[in-house]
Amino acid sequence: MDVLVLIDKLDDLVHNARAVPLTDQVRVDKEEIYDILDQMRATIPEEIKQARWIVKERQEMLAEAKREAERLLKEGRERQQRLVSQEEVTKQAERAAEDVIEDARAREREIRLGAEDYADEILNTLEVNLSKFIAAVQRGRERLQGKDEPAEVG
Numbered sequence: 001m002d003v004l005v006l007i008d009k010l011d012d013l014v015h016n017a018r019a020v021p022l023t024d025q026v027r028v029d030k031e032e033i034y035d036i037l038d039q040m041r042a043t044i045p046e047e048i049k050q051a052r053w054i055v056k057e058r059q060e061m062l063a064e065a066k067r068e069a070e071r072l073l074k075e076g077r078e079r080q081q082r083l084v085s086q087e088e089v090t091k092q093a094e095r096a097a098e099d100v101i102e103d104a105r106a107r108e109r110e111i112r113l114g115a116e117d118y119a120d121e122i123l124n125t126l127e128v129n130l131s132k133f134i135a136a137v138q139r140g141r142e143r144l145q146g147k148d149e150p151a152e153v154g
């Protein structure tokens with residue numbers, strides 16, 4: 001039986017007891033009080049056991065919750081570190097890729113300018129040679145036509 005119910009019974013017993021005339025005292029049945037007190041003695045240890053069990057369960061639940069929270073925090077920190085590490089690797093790779101692209105563009109420009117200079121030199125040499133060939137062809141044609149007569153020394 002619940003201790004509070006027994007306390008209520010004890011209270012009712014005192015409240016409904018017969019009053020002693022001309023005093024604040026009441027008459028109660030001693031056996032009824034002893035019976036209720038015995039029931040209280042029997043009930044209180046069981047309720048204390050239950051209360052202790054509840055406190056123990058609560059402490060175990062709190063400890064488990066704390067362990068779980070610590071595990072989740074640890075996992076979160078580890079994941080954060082992995083992500084930060086991956087982000088750093090990605091940034092380094094992006095910087096390296098940008099450097100490679102920049103070097104490739106510089107090398108391409110250098111090669112293109114060198115090729116243009118080389119082509120210009122070849123074309124210039126070809127132009128000079130063609131001019132000489134054209135002049136030689138014109139002289140040859142003029143000789144064939146008899147226009148090129150030896151100059152008179154005079």
